[in-house]
Amino acid sequence: MSKRKIMIDPSQIIYQGLKLAGINFAASVPCINLGSLLDLISHDPGIVHIPVTREEEGVGICAGAWLGGCKPALLMQNSGLGNSINALASLDLLYSIPLLMIISHRGSPGEPIVGQMPMGKLTPGLLKALVISSYSPSPDETEKFVVKAWNQAECQKQPVALLFDLEFWGSE
Amino acid sequence: MKRIEAIAITVEVARAQGSLLISNLGFPSRELHAIGDRPENFYMLGSMGLASSIGLGLSLAQRKKKVMVLDGDGSVLMNLGTLATIANYAPANYLLIILDNCCYGSTGLQPTCTSSKTDLADMAIAAGIEKVLKVDDAQGLKQALGQKTATIVARVDPGNASVPVIELTPEFIIERFRKISCPLVESS
Numbered sequence: 001m002s003k004r005k006i007m008i009d010p011s012q013i014i015y016q017g018l019k020l021a022g023i024n025f026a027a028s029v030p031c032i033n034l035g036s037l038l039d040l041i042s043h044d045p046g047i048v049h050i051p052v053t054r055e056e057e058g059v060g061i062c063a064g065a066w067l068g069g070c071k072p073a074l075l076m077q078n079s080g081l082g083n084s085i086n087a088l089a090s091l092d093l094l095y096s097i098p099l100l101m102i103i104s105h106r107g108s109p110g111e112p113i114v115g116q117m118p119m120g121k122l123t124p125g126l127l128k129a130l131v132i133s134s135y136s137p138s139p140d141e142t143e144k145f146v147v148k149a150w151n152q153a154e155c156q157k158q159p160v161a162l163l164f165d166l167e168f169w170g171s172e
Numbered sequence: 173m174k175r176i177e178a179i180a181i182t183v184e185v186a187r188a189q190g191s192l193l194i195s196n197l198g199f200p201s202r203e204l205h206a207i208g209d210r211p212e213n214f215y216m217l218g219s220m221g222l223a224s225s226i227g228l229g230l231s232l233a234q235r236k237k238k239v240m241v242l243d244g245d246g247s248v249l250m251n252l253g254t255l256a257t258i259a260n261y262a263p264a265n266y267l268l269i270i271l272d273n274c275c276y277g278s279t280g281l282q283p284t285c286t287s288s289k290t291d292l293a294d295m296a297i298a299a300g301i302e303k304v305l306k307v308d309d310a311q312g313l314k315q316a317l318g319q320k321t322a323t324i325v326a327r328v329d330p331g332n333a334s335v336p337v338i339e340l341t342p343e344f345i346i347e348r349f350r351k352i353s354c355p356l357v358e359s360s
Binding site for chain 2: 025027048050052053054056057058059060061062063064065066067068069070072086087089090091094095096097
């Protein structure tokens with residue numbers, strides 16, 4: 001194991017990025033890799049956190065939160081991207097609504113669960129087809145990239161995705 | 173009660189209260205726009221099923237404003253998890269009105285499950301929503317709309333009024349709405 005993985009806690013570094021970006025509203029559907037990050041968000045009185053039943057529902061709730069002046073993030077597994085495509089297109093892209101998507105990218109190299117593989121392979125292409133910018137920063141760049149991704153979302157008024165694969169979470 | 177009558181009653185109450193109003197896509201938004209256009213109306217043009225969710229996020233972000241949602245049976249059936257989320261997280265300024273005409277009114281009146289065995293008010297109660305009201309006439313709806321927070325299931329007749337397509341652009345709808353829903357944020 002490299003020193004880097006020991007020194008940087010991936011959940012903590014995303015959380016710090018969210019705080020620096022001013023994210024104050026989050027909707028989520030859990031992934032095992034998002035567990036610690038969801039704990040951090042749930043215990044932060046400065047972030048309204050709504051666990052949702054389906055990722056598409058989270059897209060709607062985050063859009064409403066932005067209408068009300070919040071800075072929203074949606075935390076989910078990449079399987080949830082598939083559940084959200086119509087909402088991302090005919091709500092966020094149609095009306096120009098910003099959203100930061102923090103996505104655990106399952107089905108990436110090292111994935112032990114065969115069911116994760118199809119969406120794992122399709123995820124980058126789906127984002128590309130939606131013309132949604134996505135970034136996969138290394139842990140030491142992540143704080144900066146979270147801020148950059150939100151700023152881009154807010155400035156361009158559209159969703160921006162951060163994809164964190166299994167290597168990022170240290171579970172490769 | 174015709175749906176457009178229920179919409180007229182709802183927008184009258186929203187106007188009197190200064191409430192924000194999220195409207196489901198298709199004919200409900202067209203009917204609302206035709207009889208009661210106002211900057212506080214957000215007309216959905218896509219994302220079927222998400223009216224209740226958009227309203228929920230808005231009500232959580234803007235606790236001082238009352239948020240009303242005009243939804244439909246077909247759309248709620250498409251996003252049933254919303255009832256559980258509302259039961260657990262909706263604040264006191266959130267009012268959901270489900271106009272139940274037992275069919276997909278905007279696509280040719282194909283029946284939904286509420287035309288047969290399914291009762292959305294019972295489902296809302298089972299999801300944990302504390303105040304659920306069933307109404308089937310104008311008087312009942314007027315009374316129910318006096319609630320601060322509730323889920324109202326209003327039975328309306330199938331059928332659409334003869335109203336035009338909304339010609340407002342998505343950009344216009346959202347920018348006009350957001351100046352009111354989020355007044356402190358500078359609008360571009």
